[in-house]
Amino acid sequence: MANAVTIQDINMAYETISHYVHTTPVFTNLTLDHLVGRKVFFKAENFQKTGSFKARGALNAVLALKSKNPYVKGVVTHSSGNHGEALAWASKIAQVECIVVVTKDTPKTKCQAIKGYGAELVFCQSPSDRKKTCDHISNEKNFPYVPTADHYDIIAGQGTIAVEFLKQVPELDAILVPVSGGGMASGIAIAAKAIKPNIKVFLIEPEGKMCELCLQTGTRLWSDPPKFLHTIADGLRLQPIGKLTWPIILDFVEKEVFSVTDEDIIKAMKFVFERLKLVIEPTSAIGVAAVMSERLAAMDTKMKNIGVILSGGNVDTDHLPWC
Numbered sequence: 001m002a003n004a005v006t007i008q009d010i011n012m013a014y015e016t017i018s019h020y021v022h023t024t025p026v027f028t029n030l031t032l033d034h035l036v037g038r039k040v041f042f043k044a045e046n047f048q049k050t051g052s053f054k055a056r057g058a059l060n061a062v063l064a065l066k067s068k069n070p071y072v073k074g075v076v077t078h079s080s081g082n083h084g085e086a087l088a089w090a091s092k093i094a095q096v097e098c099i100v101v102v103t104k105d106t107p108k109t110k111c112q113a114i115k116g117y118g119a120e121l122v123f124c125q126s127p128s129d130r131k132k133t134c135d136h137i138s139n140e141k142n143f144p145y146v147p148t149a150d151h152y153d154i155i156a157g158q159g160t161i162a163v164e165f166l167k168q169v170p171e172l173d174a175i176l177v178p179v180s181g182g183g184m185a186s187g188i189a190i191a192a193k194a195i196k197p198n199i200k201v202f203l204i205e206p207e208g209k210m211c212e213l214c215l216q217t218g219t220r221l222w223s224d225p226p227k228f229l230h231t232i233a234d235g236l237r238l239q240p241i242g243k244l245t246w247p248i249i250l251d252f253v254e255k256e257v258f259s260v261t262d263e264d265i266i267k268a269m270k271f272v273f274e275r276l277k278l279v280i281e282p283t284s285a286i287g288v289a290a291v292m293s294e295r296l297a298a299m300d301t302k303m304k305n306i307g308v309i310l311s312g313g314n315v316d317t318d319h320l321p322w323c
C-alpha cells in the first residue's frame with residue numbers, strides 16, 4: 001500500500017507539471033536561526049501559482065484524467081479554498097470545466113479567486129454537506145471528483161515540492177509539513193525518503209487533530225463522517241488524514257508531531273510578516289510556529305538544517321486573525 005506512489009511517479013509528475021508551475025524560492029532568516037539555534041529554510045509555496053502548493057497536485061491530477069479520458073468534460077471538488085483555486089486554474093490549462101463546492105464561511109478572497117480562474121462556485125450550508133453536494137454534481141454531470149488530498153495523482157504532484165527543495169538545499173536534515181488530508185505530507189515523505197533516506201519528515205497539526213496518538217498507536221482513530229476543528233488555520237479544519245494518505249504517513253513520517261495553538265499561529269504569522277516580509281496565511285504559519293516551539297528546542301541538536309513549507313499565501317486581508 002505504502003508504495004502505491006513511488007519516486008518514479010513523483011518524477012513523472014514533475015515532468016508533467018514543471019512547464020506550468022513555479023520553482024518556488026527558498027528564504028532564510030538569521031534572527032530566527034539565532035533564536036532557534038538551527039538553520040531554517042523556508043520553501044515559499046505561497047509564491048506558487050494560485051498562491052499555494054495545491055497547484056502542483058491539482059494540475060497533475062487533471063492532466064492525468066485528461067490523458068486517460070480525452071473526452072472528460074469537467075471536474076468537481078469541494079475545498080476550503082486553496083484546492084478549489086488550484087483545480088480551477090488547472091482545469092483552465094486542461095480545457096475542462098470545473099465546479100467547486102465551498103461552505104459559506106470560505107474566505108472571500110479564495111471564493112473570488114476560484115471564480116476568477118473560471119470555475120463555477122456552489123455554496124453549501126455546512127462542512128458535512130460538502131461531499132454530498134459534490135457527489136450529487138458528479139453523478140448528474142458525469143464530472144469526476146478530484147479530492148483535495150486523498151488521491152494518488154495529487155500525492156505525486158505534491159511530492160514534487162520535496163524533489164525541488166532537496167535540489168535547492170541538499171543538506172536538509174528534516175522537513176516540517178502542515179497536515180490536513182495528508183496529500184502534501186505523504187508526497188513529500190515518499191520523495192524525501194527516496195532521495196535522502198536519513199531525512200526526517202514531521203507533521204505539524206492544529207491542536208485537537210490527534211495525529212500523534214494515531215501515529216503512536218498505528219491506528220486511524222478518526223470518526224466518519226469527519227469532524228472539523230476550530231482553528232484560524234482555515235486550510236486545516238478537516239480532522240482526519242485520508243484513507244490513502246494515512247498508510248504512507250504511518251510508514252514514512254516521524255511519530256512525534258508538532259501541535260500548535262491559534263496563539264502560536266498568530267505569533268508566527270506576525271514574525272513572518274515583520275521579519276521575512278512575506279505574506280502567508282494562518283495555515284502556512286503553523287510551520288513557523290513549530291520551528292519556534294519548545295518541542296523543536298528539545299529535539300536532537302544533530303538536526304541542524306530544518307526545512308519548513310510555507311504552504312500558502314491566500315490571506316484574507318479583511319480578516320487578519322489578530323484584528
Ligand SMILES: Cc1ncc(COP(=O)(O)O)c(C=O)c1O
Nearest residue numbers: 082180181182183184235311312
Ligand atoms: C495552505 C495549506 N497548507 C497545508 C494544507 C494541508 O494539505 P493536505 O490536505 O495535503 O494535508 C492545506 C490544505 O488545504 C492548505 O490549504
